[in-house]
Amino acid sequence: MKRLLILGPLILFVILAGFLAVGLHKDPSEVPSPLVGKPAPQFSLPRLDDAQQSFSPKEMLGQVWLFNVWASWCAACREEHPVLLELAKTNAVPLYGMDYKDTQEAAQKWLQNGGGNPYIHSVMDETGRVGIDFGVYGVPETYLIDKKGIIRYKQTGAITTKLLSDTILPLVKRLQAE
């Protein structure tokens, strides 16, 4: 009994150290989305290129598509932009964007200066309301939506080429085969 009491602290510490070691590889500020596995929130927002026209996720039923939230004031979006341009060229998956809490003018200028527009269409969420529905808290954020309109994957933070090839594109293929 006494042996157990005396060894106790050491054992507890070893367990703690184990958790800490694993924890080093985790990101404590990343908030996983509860929307994965649920239908994408419905909305109808004006398009960036033509505010008279609108776009809604309903139009994409039957297709697998990527929904990327970005903004002209967002530094990390700049890093992500070339990766998205490359992706758009391959036509592997349709890419739609949402310009979050921004102005039409600033956004269009940003796309021009960034080297082009990777999105089939972008919509404008000036108040951030739709962003809240999608649980956006730190742009850029990207959602992979399947044929039935269900969110199957969410990426918080910039998309990298590695992430595309390792995670997103394989998942796209699987979902397209469904």
Next chain:
Amino acid sequence: MIPEIGHFALILALLVAVVQGVFPIVGAAKGNVAWMALAKPAARTQFLLVAAAFLSLAYTFAIKDYSVLYVASNSNSKLPLQYRVAALWGGHEGSLLLWAFILNVWTVAVTFFSKHLPQVTRARILGVMGLISVGFLLFLLTVSNPFERLIPAAIDGRDLNPLLQDPGMVFHPPMLYMGYVGFSVAFAFAIAALLGGELDAAWARWSRPWTTLAWVFLTIGIMAGSNWAYYELGWGGWWFWDAVENASFMPWLVGTALIHSLAVTEKRGSFKAWTVLLAIGAFSLSLLGTFLVRSGVLTSVHAFATDPERGLFILAFLVIVIGGSLALFAWRASSVGKGGAFDVLSRESFLLGNNVLLVVAAGSVLLGTLYPLFLDTLGLGKISVGPPYFDSVFAPLMAPAVFLMGVGPIARWKKAELPELALRLRWAFFISLATAALLPLWLGHWTPMIGLGLFLAAWVLLVSLQTLRERLTVSHQSLPERIRSVPLAWWGMWFAHLGIGIFILGVTIVKGFETETAVRMKTGDVAHLSGFAFTFDGVKSIEGPNYIAAQGTINVTKNGKAIATLNPSKRIYTVQNMPMSEAGIAASLTGDVYASLGEKLQDGAWSVRIYYKPMVDWIWGGCALMALGGLLALSDRRYRAAKRKAVYQPVPGAVAA
């Protein structure tokens, strides 16, 4: 040139630390006097070298040398001198150098105040501290070098975060580190005792002043941090159970348990193994805190820029130091004797109860702080644990401990009589109950937490007054003589416990009765809150050394009488273009009036938040009393070995314990 000298000094210091860490300990095991004698000169040399490194970095900051990467990242030409130097510990690398420097300050202090220790013990203590220093210096030199050059040099620095450009930054981190790092002395004493196999009352008597002094610094450091947050952050909060705050609070809780446990071990020879474990625990929690702040496993406003590589190094260091010491404990602790016997109801058992409660409280804080990490690593989702959890768990655990604080000091050693205690304490108990029930009603409203807080505060204050009266009415001497005849150790305990009562009073009143209002104010508008009238006198633009500010003026009156003028302001620090709010505060014994400037609104008015915080300064006043108590306790004459000349008489019936 100077940075390179500093860097070189650190390398030399590492070599000396290795000598200091290895030879004395091996020498102690083998009885090699020459090797043991290396400890003192090695420690003092290491101190000089690390001091040289520290001073060279400080100098580099002072002369605005932006060819050093760390300086360029944390300083700026417009930064006033005191903040340029304080910026030294504003980032990860520099704060580690501060850690190493303070460790050396404590080590060199031990070399000066350890003449009464047997050489074997002293060699082991200095050796252990040397080994800890090896770890930190190695860390500094491998992955956290503050002297790294930036080529080409920056034209100007990126500036110190404006939130840190405050006297608090000059004071709070050094005090805190003196505390945290100071527990390394108690730790070294414990390891030395385990290595040598001698755990007796003498060991406890030697450890006590060092442990108490570290505890005093930690108390002051935490108090300074809390007060700084209060006036800096703009809404009057003073404790957030943030991961880094918890990282400093856990060693404090265990350190408090340790001080009490050492008292028992010294007086009665009991709890030896438990005291050693607490000494290891307090310092381990300090090291764990260092890990948590720098590894990126937890989010915190205080966290340094993170790097998994650094995290891994500290984790390895933790495993070696903590794992090693706990393994040593497991191996050696069973050979430690049991010590004096005592009854189920005795001062020993009350102190043991205090220890259990403090350790459980520390454990709960650890649980709450790390729980999100546990769940995340097990893939069970992500939650956040914040103040609502800690507040609801901590208060119920501490309440019994505070209650015991009234009983323990008057209970007898070895065997206390419950009826006698109840008799002596009955007035304090019933008056406290009455206060808890009635005072809130007179002040405005009653809630269970207010009732509990007032009960405990009244309890502590009344019992303190009672024990003071009892203590001072013993003989027929004059009052000053009687005061002087009471040992400083007793005064220390009295002030420290009183401090806790005052702290609880402050917390209870401010949390229970604080008021606030958010208004829009044009020049001439008056807001009313808690009997005060706040008249807005407009906003003017002023320029500081490295910021431009919009400063508001608010005149506060009560019943027509002018109380204070508040100047809340909104500053923009020009280098990082970062806005910051400075609150306008007028403090008094009964409470603070606190105003914070918001935004300029469309109609030209300003949004202003006004708070009244009754008795909030008693929170820090209580902490200051605790620290005073600690200082008094360690100045007690029994620690001045040369003055002791007791002559012992045989006592019939003295018991062999």
Next chain:
Amino acid sequence: MRHYLVLILMMLLPTSLLAEEAKPLAIDPQLEIQVHRLSTELRCLVCQNQTLADSDAPLAEDLRVEIREMAAKGKSDQEIIDYLVARYGDFVLYRPPVKATTVLLWAGPFLLLLIGLIGLVLILRSRKQIIATPLNIDESRKVAELLNKES
């Protein structure tokens, strides 16, 4: 002449009385109580250690606006919380929920206390068993000699 002077003085006097009572920042203070209560129970996801009430982040402001609109529509506290948890997960709760995964969190401190108290009682009981043998007069004298030698 004196009349004009008095008149002018009288006109100047009430300017201080014209000072208005500052209007509350919130359009609807009653509603604001509910908004504030909820904001202190929800975490800002950007400045992650602050509540929505304390944070200055744009997202915090947006969420406060959202909460205010829902509160104005008459939604209850629980409905508003559920709305945000559905979008942001449990992480947005400042007070961890009581679920299967957090049972250990909430029960932990009291389990620790229980273990501590049991340990305490066991140790206290075992201490009582140690029987103390008193010293005889020779042993007492020896002790005194040794102690005197030491000091």
